[in-house]
Amino acid sequence: MIYPVYIYGHPVLRRKSEDISSDYEDLDDFIKSMFETMYRANGVGLAAPQVGRNIRLFVIDASTGADEDPSLEGFKKVFINAKIHSRDGELVPMNEGCLSIPGIWEDVNRESRVHISYYDENWDFHDEVLEGLPARIIQHEYDHLDGILFTDKISPIRRRMVKGKLSGLSKGKLDVDYKTVTVR
Numbered sequence: 001m002i003y004p005v006y007i008y009g010h011p012v013l014r015r016k017s018e019d020i021s022s023d024y025e026d027l028d029d030f031i032k033s034m035f036e037t038m039y040r041a042n043g044v045g046l047a048a049p050q051v052g053r054n055i056r057l058f059v060i061d062a063s064t065g066a067d068e069d070p071s072l073e074g075f076k077k078v079f080i081n082a083k084i085h086s087r088d089g090e091l092v093p094m095n096e097g098c099l100s101i102p103g104i105w106e107d108v109n110r111e112s113r114v115h116i117s118y119y120d121e122n123w124d125f126h127d128e129v130l131e132g133l134p135a136r137i138i139q140h141e142y143d144h145l146d147g148i149l150f151t152d153k154i155s156p157i158r159r160r161m162v163k164g165k166l167s168g169l170s171k172g173k174l175d176v177d178y179k180t181v182t183v184r
């Protein structure tokens with residue numbers, strides 16, 4: 001099932017999400033639908049709040065980018081109850097976008113390395129250190145679980161530049177080819 005994507009301005013994107021237990025109802029279906037929704041919208045990552053659920057789950061499939069960046073080889077994962085233990089390495093700027101903030105792409109500084117633990121879709125526990133693009137995508141999605149959006153992290157000047165667009169999004173002004181939920 002393809003879910004509608006919640007758009008900037010909706011309060012569900014700003015709430016702190018909660019851990020889930022392994023008996024969470026219809027978890028397999030939910031994960032399958034998360035991937036379908038993400039693929040439909042041509043995203044490489046999707047966090048549960050973006051489909052209206054404040055639970056600590058996100059999915060990533062950036063494996064198609066492996067031609068350009070070998071670190072993305074097979075990078076398709078489900079992250080449940082993830083905890084980032086540290087972010088370090090270099091602070092690197094890179095252009096980011098978000099399915100909940102269509103039409104805006106801005107440079108975001110992020111640490112190049114993360115130490116993360118999480119459960120996968122089979123409730124197997126993982127404890128990993130990731131670098132480069134995987135580390136960036138993880139941080140973007142993980143931020144969603146804490147109600148943080150990439151536009152919170154751009155420079156004050158750029159934030160002023162996109163202010164009008166953001167307020168347009170929160171008023172339902174957008175043009176995308178996937179289903180969405182806006183405040184108005």
Ligand code: ZN
Nearest residue numbers: 097098099100
């Ligand atoms: Zn996002």
